[in-house]
Amino acid sequence: MQTATISRLHEHAGGEVTIRGWLSAKRSSGKIRFLILRDGTGQCQCIVEASHADAFETADRLTLESSCILTGTVRPDDRAPGGCELDVTGIEILHIAEEYPISRKAHGIDFLMNHRHLWLRSPRQTAILRIRHTIIRAARGYFDDAGFTLIDTPILQPGAAEGAATLFPVDYFGEEVYLAQTGQLYLESACMALGNVYCFGPTFRAEKSKTRRHLTEFWMIEPEITFADLPVLRHHAEQMTTRILRDVLEHHRDDLASMGRDTAPLEAITPPFPVLTYTEAVDLLHSEKVRSWLEGDLADKEKQLAACREELAEAVESLGTAKKAWQKEKAEQQIRSLEEHVRELETDIEHRRHHMSDASAFEWGRDFGGDEETILSRQFDKPLFVTGYPREVKAFYMKRNGQDPRVVENMDMLAPEGYGEVIGGSIREDQLDVLLERMKEENMDPEPYQWYLDLRRYGSIPHGGFGLGIERTVSWMCGLKHVRETIPFPRLLGRMTP
Numbered sequence: 001m002q003t004a005t006i007s008r009l010h011e012h013a014g015g016e017v018t019i020r021g022w023l024s025a026k027r028s029s030g031k032i033r034f035l036i037l038r039d040g041t042g043q044c045q046c047i048v049e050a051s052h053a054d055a056f057e058t059a060d061r062l063t064l065e066s067s068c069i070l071t072g073t074v075r076p077d078d079r080a081p082g083g084c085e086l087d088v089t090g091i092e093i094l095h096i097a098e099e100y101p102i103s104r105k106a107h108g109i110d111f112l113m114n115h116r117h118l119w120l121r122s123p124r125q126t127a128i129l130r131i132r133h134t135i136i137r138a139a140r141g142y143f144d145d146a147g148f149t150l151i152d153t154p155i156l157q158p159g160a161a162e163g164a165a166t167l168f169p170v171d172y173f174g175e176e177v178y179l180a181q182t183g184q185l186y187l188e189s190a191c192m193a194l195g196n197v198y199c200f201g202p203t204f205r206a207e208k209s210k211t212r213r214h215l216t217e218f219w220m221i222e223p224e225i226t227f228a229d230l231p232v233l234r235h236h237a238e239q240m241t242t243r244i245l246r247d248v249l250e251h252h253r254d255d256l257a258s259m260g261r262d263t264a265p266l267e268a269i270t271p272p273f274p275v276l277t278y279t280e281a282v283d284l285l286h287s288e289k290v291r292s293w294l295e296g297d298l299a300d301k302e303k304q305l306a307a308c309r310e311e312l313a314e315a316v317e318s319l320g321t322a323k324k325a326w327q328k329e330k331a332e333q334q335i336r337s338l339e340e341h342v343r344e345l346e347t348d349i350e351h352r353r354h355h356m357s358d359a360s361a362f363e364w365g366r367d368f369g370g371d372e373e374t375i376l377s378r379q380f381d382k383p384l385f386v387t388g389y390p391r392e393v394k395a396f397y398m399k400r401n402g403q404d405p406r407v408v409e410n411m412d413m414l415a416p417e418g419y420g421e422v423i424g425g426s427i428r429e430d431q432l433d434v435l436l437e438r439m440k441e442e443n444m445d446p447e448p449y450q451w452y453l454d455l456r457r458y459g460s461i462p463h464g465g466f467g468l469g470i471e472r473t474v475s476w477m478c479g480l481k482h483v484r485e486t487i488p489f490p491r492l493l494g495r496m497t498p
Helices: 006-012 053-061 109-114 123-145 184-194 230-251 253-258 278-285 288-321 325-361 370-377 432-441 447-456 470-478
Strands: 016-029 032-038 043-049 067-076 084-095 169-172 175-179 197-204 217-226 275-277 384-387 410-415 420-427 463-469
Touching (some): 006 067, 006 084, 032 053, 032 067, 053 084, 123 197, 123 230, 123 253, 123 470, 184 197, 184 217, 184 447, 217 230, 230 384, 230 410, 230 420, 230 470, 278 370, 288 325, 325 370, 370 384, 370 410, 370 420, 410 470, 432 447
Parallel strands (some): 275 384
Antiparallel strands (some): 016 032, 016 067, 032 043, 169 175, 197 217, 217 463
């Protein structure tokens, strides 16, 4: 008997196979049992008829998330998930699961996060993690195909790269060191030896932020490019993003559809991407166009809220008149869902009111926050490059602009639909005296950075790079409202388990 994965059952149509997995749902209809089995590659409806007495009796013993082995004949069915069903002739139980804590009723996010180790089994979460895998593979594939060399940079580092206030200290045999904020400084060393290089790994920021875009531990892919200028960086960022979009759409249309993600905005994205300077972006925030758009957007959300509240009132009324248990359960589920939607809309409206006041009051010289990035990125159907940020709000290693010393040679790429920054990068300062001056302005002790400064003493060249945040990219591609679902076990302010 052949053993098959669910995703490849269609290759065995009409044949007998064995599949292995976990029971995610079951129902009965007279002398037929319907079992939904998942194996990590997909889900399959498995039909057990009373004529197969042993299998039929065994099916009744199975509880949700029990592990088992099913044997049967593969039957094509276009209506079934994956296009196949299994007519079961035999069931072998591996383990009968205890009562599963995650039921079909709605659960709060805290409950689900506390049971993240089990929540990962849900179809939505497995779809997200499959897409995450493809995004990582596509990004790495782009740099591999472009001739970049992978460099593994250290996670334990002696100093800051992105600001001392966001460092996580670690006791290293009595010496205080820090979890890496980025692999960039070490990549700069490697690019002087190998040419174009990249790293991929976890990074850590001790930001006390609870926004929908922030994690304290996240993953980045970071290239470092020799003899580069800002257009070269934009080119690689644009081409890598295009590759990621292509691969996600090619391999995950069903996964995206299962989450309700409208793929039309993703499919419409083609290079070139628009470019604004920071100054032009500030002018856009202050423009009549943005003010009118914000007012219209707020009005639309308020209409949605009013309609949702009306629907909620009708659902509450239907619960009061429900007589059968299944009718009450359906009404209660609808009420819970509508109550959550009302809360989301109320939060959205509050954010949009903040956006209106923040946009008009924004002053040149400040760094863009989440609100400003949301406004800017929603004015374009493609990712937006913003270049030339004020020097004072950016990292010490960024090269000063030769034409305007107030700004640096940097870029952020903002994802459309309000998702904001997913890429940040810059040309690096390659002159030793200028870099030392900048470090002095930042009150940085140069001693821990002597090895980094050596790169400006021995064969310094123009070079630069950027970092792509994996979690924010997953959030954008999947259309998620929070990054906490984009990584298997999120680390957030106030959450360290499971």
